[in-house]
Amino acid sequence: MDSPMQNPPSARDADALLVERAQSGDQRAFELLVVKYQRRIARLLSRLIRDPAEIEDVTQEAFIKAYRALANFRGESAFYTWLYRIALNTAKNHLQAQGRRPSLVGDVADEDGETLDAAALVPDYHTPETELANRQIVSTVNEAVSDLPEELRTAITLREMEGLSYEEIASMMDCPIGTVRSRIFRAREAIAARLRPLLSAVGRDKRW
Amino acid sequence: MTNQATTNERLSALMDGELDNAQAQAVISELLQSGEMQTAWYEWHMQQDSQHGHPLLSPDFMAAFTSRLHAEPVVVAPQRLRRARPVRRLLVPLTAAASVAFIGVALWQGLYRPLTPAPAPLAVVSEPVVTAQVDPEAVRAYLSAHREAANSPLSAAEPMQLAFQPEAAH
Numbered sequence: 179m180d181s182p183m184q185n186p187p188s189a190r191d192a193d194a195l196l197v198e199r200a201q202s203g204d205q206r207a208f209e210l211l212v213v214k215y216q217r218r219i220a221r222l223l224s225r226l227i228r229d230p231a232e233i234e235d236v237t238q239e240a241f242i243k244a245y246r247a248l249a250n251f252r253g254e255s256a257f258y259t260w261l262y263r264i265a266l267n268t269a270k271n272h273l274q275a276q277g278r279r280p281s282l283v284g285d286v287a288d289e290d291g292e293t294l295d296a297a298a299l300v301p302d303y304h305t306p307e308t309e310l311a312n313r314q315i316v317s318t319v320n321e322a323v324s325d326l327p328e329e330l331r332t333a334i335t336l337r338e339m340e341g342l343s344y345e346e347i348a349s350m351m352d353c354p355i356g357t358v359r360s361r362i363f364r365a366r367e368a369i370a371a372r373l374r375p376l377l378s379a380v381g382r383d384k385r386w
Numbered sequence: 387m388t389n390q391a392t393t394n395e396r397l398s399a400l401m402d403g404e405l406d407n408a409q410a411q412a413v414i415s416e417l418l419q420s421g422e423m424q425t426a427w428y429e430w431h432m433q434q435d436s437q438h439g440h441p442l443l444s445p446d447f448m449a450a451f452t453s454r455l456h457a458e459p460v461v462v463a464p465q466r467l468r469r470a471r472p473v474r475r476l477l478v479p480l481t482a483a484a485s486v487a488f489i490g491v492a493l494w495q496g497l498y499r500p501l502t503p504a505p506a507p508l509a510v511v512s513e514p515v516v517t518a519q520v521d522p523e524a525v526r527a528y529l530s531a532h533r534e535a536a537n538s539p540l541s542a543a544e545p546m547q548l549a550f551q552p553e554a555a556h
Contacts (some may be wrong), residue, residue: 191403195414201463205455206418212451214431217440234443238451245455249463312441319436337402338437344404363391363398370429383428383448 193257201248208248212241215258219265226269230308236272240265314376322372326365333358334365394426401430 193214199207220237227233244264251260273279323331332351336342344362348355393416399405400413417423435441 192400192410192414195410199414199418201461203460203462204418205458205460207414208461209448209452209455210417210424210427213428213448216443216447216451217435220443221440234447237443238447238454241451242454242458245458245461248461251463308442308444315432315442316436316439319433323437338434344399344402359399359404360395362402363395366398366426366430366433367391367394369433370426373429373433377429377432383443383445 194253197248197251197253197257200245201251208245211257215261216241218258219261222262222265223269226266226273232272236269237265239272240268243268315373318372318376319369322369323365325372326368330361330365330368333361334369337362390422393420394423397423397426398430401427 193211196207196211200211216237219240220233223233223236223240227236240261244261247264251257323334326334329351333347336347336350337344342350344355344358347358347362351358393413396405396409396413397417400410400417405413417427432442
């Protein structure tokens with residue numbers, strides 16, 4: 179199982195495949211994309227809209243608009259780039275319809291949403307209840323990562339925080355790619371096991 | 387490792403873009419059918435978002451969204467373009483090359499023809515043109531014989547009109 183492997187010759191990202199399935203009529207596939215991007219889009223919109231309930235409404239509206247336009251998405255850009263533009267336009271239209279002028283709070287410089295400044299790490303648009311739940315989840319994830327065995331912690335950190343490929347991680351950790359894959363999976367499982375009781379109590383979405 | 391753990395390990399690799407196309411397609415198919423895998427998908431993305439500072443939404447966000455989504459007409463995009471693309475990719479350069487080649491040949495012919503010596507104009511022949519001398523009776527006899535040989539339903543004896551009026555033999 180831990181035999182050395184090269185990077186997949188034609189690695190396909192999950193987004194493209196889920197988009198294809200959604201375009202073929204599978205709404206569940208689109209829901210999985212929403213599960214993946216809901217928080218990033220809400221974070222993006224929180225730069226334009228301050229009210230927490232309004233942010234969620236506009237986030238939902240953006241995803242619905244994306245779904246309606248999905249037939250026209252041809253994969254010429256990444257799905258998130260396309261979604262990002264729809265979300266921004268939805269927010270601007272929403273504000274204009276209410277006679278408000280869109281004005282950015284902080285930086286929304288990068289379409290991939292990864293260049294938000296450090297201050298953005300502190301939630302700034304939540305109700306007291308969701309903010310508390312959010313802080314508990316962040317703290318639980320951080321503790322769970324800290325408590326991982328070193329090889330799992332290194333693998334998941336290089337993957338999630340540094341964005342390295344399995345091949346790069348394998349090279350850095352001097353182990354086969356299959357081992358990296360297994361370590362990252364085990365790390366995710368261990369963190370999820372710590373999160374589950376908390377999610378049941380405060381934060382798990384009722385749909386899931 | 388259990389089957390589910392093996393499957394979830396592949397799901398984890400899919401999230402990281404580390405599966406080839408066939409494997410990724412298979413895992414996506416399983417994901418769309420398996421509640422357990424969908425739960426893992428939800429939890430792992432929450433972990434990722436938490437590590438990247440993308441905070442939670444309210445607990446009923448997805449339930450509300452799903453109910454709105456189900457009220458929408460189901461999207462079915464024509465799959466044609468995606469499948470046709472490789473053919474188009476091949477055809478476009480081929481047709482372009484053919485066009486360029488055609489224009490090149492046309493230009494070459496147009497530009498370089500004068501360089502080849504043009505044939506001298508034909509001399510005017512003062513000798514009278516000899517026209518064919520056709521005997522209508524001979525033609526009719528030939529056509530009757532042809533009908534018989536070809537088992538034509540028309541009687542060999544049936545009179546026929548010639549479509550031309552051969553000149554009478556001088």
